Amino acid sequence: MKAIARILLSGALALAGCTTAGADPVTSPTPTIASHFGGTDLAWIEINIAMNEELLPLLDLVPQRSGRPDVQAMAQQTKTFTDAELTALRELHDQAGLPKENPHKNMPMPGMVTSDQVTKAAKLAGKEFDTLVLKALQEHLEQSEKLAGSEDRSGVEPQTRALALQIIRTRHAALSSIKEAS
Template sequence: MNLGRRTTVAGCLLALLFGVAACDAGAAAPVPAATTGSAAPSGAGHFGGTDLAWVEINIAMNEELAPLLALAATHSSSAETKALAAETAALNDRELGTLRGLHDQAGLPAENPHKGMPMPGMVTPEQVTQAEAARGAAFDALLVRHLRAHFEQGVKLAGSEQQAGIEPQTKALAALVITGRERLLPRLKAH
């Protein structure tokens, strides 16, 4: 990725991470095509900086969540928690498949600069290690806490993508992310 494109993606990442309140208030404007390295009009296959950052961030967030979800089958003592983790894992896998397709379509580099980045909603390797040591109710509490943070941040970031993104497939996936997370969030309150 050239320096100009990386700078644009980094700027959009900062806007996604720190400008969520502005985006929610409707203050965000779409990233102009001229700033994305392409003067082409928006449409399928024409990614803006926000689209690129959103795809990479969500790939990283979903990949980092997967090991935690995998632990539920053996570490949880609750059938409800196991079912929630399995449903979330299936959703996570579907989203990852679509995100990876968008990643390839956008021509993003194989190395994801957001992998392992500490940010709200990102499950860290240390958190997975902590969860590996827990069983039963203690594991369930950790899982629910991390899922809540992941879901809430996912909704915020997807809202920002819908506000500032320009690529229709990416915006459509953001809408599905919001729907999926908002459907699962109430189930966490029962824990």
């Protein structure tokens, strides 16, 4: 079962454009996983928790550094739905019996906001800051939408698939706003 879960996880990561370069392999034993979660569901939950958690520090900089009310409103809207999604994702994480340590945290992947981006953004203000934030936010939302589409097509757990559909809708609306702001 562990081998199958790892193969499915690797496949899901490859589809998501993730790379394991520089990442430590998962060496901790896999806890018992509820049978109604498939490999795609499990990978999607962990990847989205990591991506959303890494986005929040960048969004927290917006009120003090952005010079545009529309960027501030977009960041607040994104923070609101990201916080709500994280709550749902963490509940699914616990239901699935996934390990506490997320193997995707700080993993280089498309759409992942990095600590370097946050550090760079913290040194900027006004137009330069807004440009960086809009680009990072667009990349995050586009990748998140793609991942949710993969979960919708390949996932098997109903709550997880329902959350993926909700995420597709929020990403579509947010991306429309970003394109108008750019």
